[in-house]
Amino acid sequence: MPLKTSRSGKKRRYLAHLASLALALASNACLAETDTDLSPKRFQLGGFGTLGAARTSTNEARFSRDQTQPTGIGKNLDGKLDSLIGIQANFRATNSLEFVTQAISRYGPHGDFRPEISWAFGKYSFGPDNLVLRAGRMGLELYMQADSRHVGYSYLTVRPPVDFFGGLAFHYIDGIDLVGTLPLADGVLKIKGFGGQADELAPIEQGSAILSLRGNPIYGIYADYQQEHWQWRATYAQMSFKHDLPAPVATLQNLLNQTTVPSAIALAKSLSLTDTTSRFYSLGAVYDRGPLLVQAMLSQIDHENQIYQNTQAGYLITGYRIGQFTPFAAYSWSKSKTKQLSSGLPDDNGGPLSQLNASLLGAQTRVHTDQHTYTLGSRWDFRQNMALKAQVDFIRGKPESVFLYSSTTPNFNGKVNVFSLTLDFVF
Amino acid sequence: MMQRATVLLLLALLTLTVRPAAADLVVVAGPKSGVERLTQKEVVYLFMGRWRQLPSGIPALPIDLAIDSPERAEFYRRLVNKEPAEIKAYWSRLVFSGGSLPPYTTEGREGLIRLVSNNPGAIGYLERNQVDSRLRIVFEFPATP
Numbered sequence: 001m002p003l004k005t006s007r008s009g010k011k012r013r014y015l016a017h018l019a020s021l022a023l024a025l026a027s028n029a030c031l032a033e034t035d036t037d038l039s040p041k042r043f044q045l046g047g048f049g050t051l052g053a054a055r056t057s058t059n060e061a062r063f064s065r066d067q068t069q070p071t072g073i074g075k076n077l078d079g080k081l082d083s084l085i086g087i088q089a090n091f092r093a094t095n096s097l098e099f100v101t102q103a104i105s106r107y108g109p110h111g112d113f114r115p116e117i118s119w120a121f122g123k124y125s126f127g128p129d130n131l132v133l134r135a136g137r138m139g140l141e142l143y144m145q146a147d148s149r150h151v152g153y154s155y156l157t158v159r160p161p162v163d164f165f166g167g168l169a170f171h172y173i174d175g176i177d178l179v180g181t182l183p184l185a186d187g188v189l190k191i192k193g194f195g196g197q198a199d200e201l202a203p204i205e206q207g208s209a210i211l212s213l214r215g216n217p218i219y220g221i222y223a224d225y226q227q228e229h230w231q232w233r234a235t236y237a238q239m240s241f242k243h244d245l246p247a248p249v250a251t252l253q254n255l256l257n258q259t260t261v262p263s264a265i266a267l268a269k270s271l272s273l274t275d276t277t278s279r280f281y282s283l284g285a286v287y288d289r290g291p292l293l294v295q296a297m298l299s300q301i302d303h304e305n306q307i308y309q310n311t312q313a314g315y316l317i318t319g320y321r322i323g324q325f326t327p328f329a330a331y332s333w334s335k336s337k338t339k340q341l342s343s344g345l346p347d348d349n350g351g352p353l354s355q356l357n358a359s360l361l362g363a364q365t366r367v368h369t370d371q372h373t374y375t376l377g378s379r380w381d382f383r384q385n386m387a388l389k390a391q392v393d394f395i396r397g398k399p400e401s402v403f404l405y406s407s408t409t410p411n412f413n414g415k416v417n418v419f420s421l422t423l424d425f426v427f
Numbered sequence: 428m429m430q431r432a433t434v435l436l437l438l439a440l441l442t443l444t445v446r447p448a449a450a451d452l453v454v455v456a457g458p459k460s461g462v463e464r465l466t467q468k469e470v471v472y473l474f475m476g477r478w479r480q481l482p483s484g485i486p487a488l489p490i491d492l493a494i495d496s497p498e499r500a501e502f503y504r505r506l507v508n509k510e511p512a513e514i515k516a517y518w519s520r521l522v523f524s525g526g527s528l529p530p531y532t533t534e535g536r537e538g539l540i541r542l543v544s545n546n547p548g549a550i551g552y553l554e555r556n557q558v559d560s561r562l563r564i565v566f567e568f569p570a571t572p
Contacts, residue, residue: 290508
């Protein structure tokens with residue numbers, strides 16, 4: 001434990017150092033820039049934000065944006081889901097070397113809006129951006145556009161499809177990535193490899209416990225091809241766990257071990273996350289031609305551990321700009337497969353063994369998803385750098401589809417309608 | 428008096444509703460760019476940050492006119508049929524995910540001419556009648572029927 005603390009302390013100091021370096025250098029920036037000098041501005045400060053309000057049609061399930069939010073929303077209008085603000089500083093040390101830091105304040109794992117350093121990296125370009133190396137804390141492109149999930153102004157919908165992105169509890173890695181770009185046929189091929197470790201937390205049971213993802217190694221690679229109006233992307237990534245789930249799964253594991261029955265002990269071990277790997281496969285395509293935008297993604301997640309369920313998800317979004325308005329429609333789904341688990345313990349008619357089997361079933365039930373969502377909405381670019389969005393989601397799922405909600409009641413019937421309004425801006 | 432005012436008002440309204448003819452924009456590079464001609468696809472790739480090298484191998488430095496200039500809006504409408512807000516959204520995604528930076532923005536056409544003529548990799552867009560001997564036209568939009 002002390003070892004871990006000192007390591008993350010060191011990491012934090014390193015990030016702070018990067019940030020202060022960028023800021024210190026920045027004070028020298030904006031000096032003489034003649035009009036014949038074409039190097040981009042040395043120092044740029046910018047940001048993005050969203051003011052949102054949303055409510056749902058039921059209190060039987062708490063709807064949240066992703067797994068980092070401890071409690072979701074119900075029938076009362078709530079601003080916490082989508083509201084956020086981010087600030088970013090870019091500092092160009094030379095034509096090839098750039099430093100970027102970004103901090104975001106949003107409703108996160110601790111149940112508050114405490115700001116977090118989301119990016120802090122140095123970026124070195126070999127040649128004119130044909131080969132780019134980055135090191136530090138960077139956005140994790142687990143799926144196409146996964147690293148711009150918080151920049152509402154950059155996309156059509158109020159939030160990225162929850163069926164697709166909602167299961168994720170991580171946004172960045174501390175590590176390195178390398179991107180190579182080359183022209184191919186009459187398009188542009190981009191290959192990116194990345195590796196590092198997570199440093200985030202996932203709240204469990206409405207924030208009463210926390211699953212740490214800190215130190216979890218993450219690796220991945222993607223190939224991306226852009227040709228005129230089309231963009232294609234195939235991504236593979238994997239994450240290995242370094243920590244186990246907290247209660248109630250930890251409690252269940254303890255009780256299973258205490259039975260000293262070999263099958264129960266084996267089950268307890270298979271529920272453990274540590275040293276297991278989860279694999280993420282995804283395909284994405286975008287067709288973007290003038291006023292028309294069509295975007296589709298598919299993903300498959302496979303978990304070695306026995307507690308999380310292998311999941312398939314996908315979405316299709318299409319929008320068409322008419323003047324300042326871009327109405328859109330979307331369809332998304334998420335479906336997981338329950339694993340066959342048994343403690344091998346006989347039921348003892350409501351005795352301790354039956355209760356143990358019941359809590360095993362309960363733990364499995366908590367991670368199941370089987371739902372699809374129809375979305376309708378419109379984006380209104382009513383003034384420069386600002387957009388208003390209104391959206392309705394009709395989520396239709398099995399009553400057992402509960403994983404993507406922060407909590408559900410026994411009366412939940414799988415149906416939720418979500419009404420959302422946001423004001424997105426960049427500055 | 429009343430009649431005169433009405434006629435004036437009508438005239439004013441008419442001149443407002445008659446849109447100025449679409450600017451005849453061309454893409455220009457400097458004489459030392461090593462580039463004679465670009466295709467529309469190449470211009471798209473360069474200005475949308477997908478590719479940052481001129482066909483001659485020189486690092487490309489695309490230049491935008493001021494954010495509120497009519498030429499800039501017209502340029503992207505003709506190039507990719509996108510409104511300024513969509514172009515801004517596009518770059519917001521790239522910039523705030525730590526990717527590439529948008530084209531350099533210069534105020535005024537005179538500044539653009541100076542930049543393009545002094546930097547081998549620089550490319551920009553201008554109205555055809557503002558192009559002088561310091562610049563080379565490397566792309567013209569196909570004539571709209």
